[in-house]
Amino acid sequence: MFYPLKFNPVYKKVIWGGRNIEKHFKRNLPEGKIGESWELSCRKEGMSIVKNGIFKGRYLYDLVSEYKEKILGDNVCQKYGFNFPLLIKIIDANDKLSVQVHPDDKYAKAMGEKNGKSEMWYIIDAKKDAKLIYGLKKGITKEKFIDAIKNKKVGDTLNQVSVKPGDFLYIPAGTVHAILEGILIAEIQQSSNTTFRIYDYDRRDINGNMRELHIDKALDVINFNFNNELISSEAKYEGKNSIKKLVKSQYFCTDEIKIQDQYKSSTNGSTFISVMVIEGCGKIACEGASEDVVPGDTLLLPASLGDYSIEGNLKILTSYIL
Structure with a gap:
């Protein structure tokens, strides 16, 4: 559904x-x-x-x-x-x-x-x-x-x-x-x-x-004791795809994922996932549905979606709640 x-x-x-x-x-x-x-x-x-x-x-x-x-x-x-x-x-x-x-x-x-x-x-x-x-x-x-x-x-x-x-x-x-x-x-x-x-x-x-x-x-x-040093993140690889954990906070987490050919994942019922396409074109597919995506597209993957794949050569941001 x-x-x-x-x-x-x-x-x-x-x-x-x-x-x-x-x-x-x-x-x-x-x-x-x-x-x-x-x-x-x-x-x-x-x-x-x-x-x-x-x-x-x-x-x-x-x-x-x-x-x-x-x-x-x-x-x-x-x-x-x-x-x-x-x-x-x-x-x-x-x-x-x-x-x-x-x-x-x-x-x-x-x-x-x-x-x-x-x-x-x-x-x-x-x-x-x-x-x-x-x-x-x-x-x-x-x-x-x-x-x-x-x-x-x-x-x-x-x-x-x-x-x-x-x-x-x-x-x-x-x-x-x-x-x-x-x-x-x-x-x-x-x-x-x-x-x-x-x-x-x-x-x-x-x-x-x-x-x-x-x-x-x-x-x-205003927090006058804020540490204003910039943060950085090292990419980790899953096959040909690189994943950077950009933000991990109590309010949300955001990752940068660079996809080469295909990326597979799943929503496990605990949180939705938002996907924003920064660069590249492709498609997001799940059982019974497929959506073409272009730069600037933002999609919501419902928590009950289950397995999905993203195909193409793209850079995306994913955001979710822990």
Whole structure:
């Protein structure tokens, strides 16, 4: 009954967006500055709708509500109930994003939210000498940071790192961060849209108003002891295929898999698996179903799917819950 599920992307217009999702993945985008493509979402402000197979036209929320652990997996239901726990996006930072921070679960729940927001970034494409903001410079205390805000010198406190395609970063809740211009990113995150802006380059919104900042809340949640050293991962080989464990956290795990000819695996009933195709074309097949895939496709493999194979020469990201 279950099969690899494809969804219609939900596009978001933002002042820092561009047309790079269209260029890189050869998609037809709506007009305007598109900064985000919500690839897999169970949030009402960007709900995923199935575009293939017998569930075509149905909302992800409805499928989860009806089939519960058959979609999510036993372990996921034990941790999160019948709530889809991830939000997966492609982000086009044609211009720089605001300097921001996200709350952890405890703070978010006190605000009436279901959870906080830890996330990871995978660099799909980037201009030469592209940079990100990843935490604060060493030695920046809360007092020094407050002083920098008052004196409009926040930029002096920020830790910038150079990035290139294939790099990745894990951004736990409480980490000051920003995507700077010229970067295309795959973002895997907790299902949250709560952001506290710290600095936004004095930009105005589409109505001409200064974009709102959230300094007090940001100061509540910033982790001033965050270790901003970049992480790395060594590839392990299964036959001709290489697998890198990029992130292993309490919220999600993400692997990079480079496939040569064929990759075989299985969902074991404990968790769903999301698959995002970064490079290459091929197909994902299971008993009774097969789906062609191209770069930019994101699919959901239900927990009860069982054995599946991915054929072709591809680079993919898989995300799941332990």
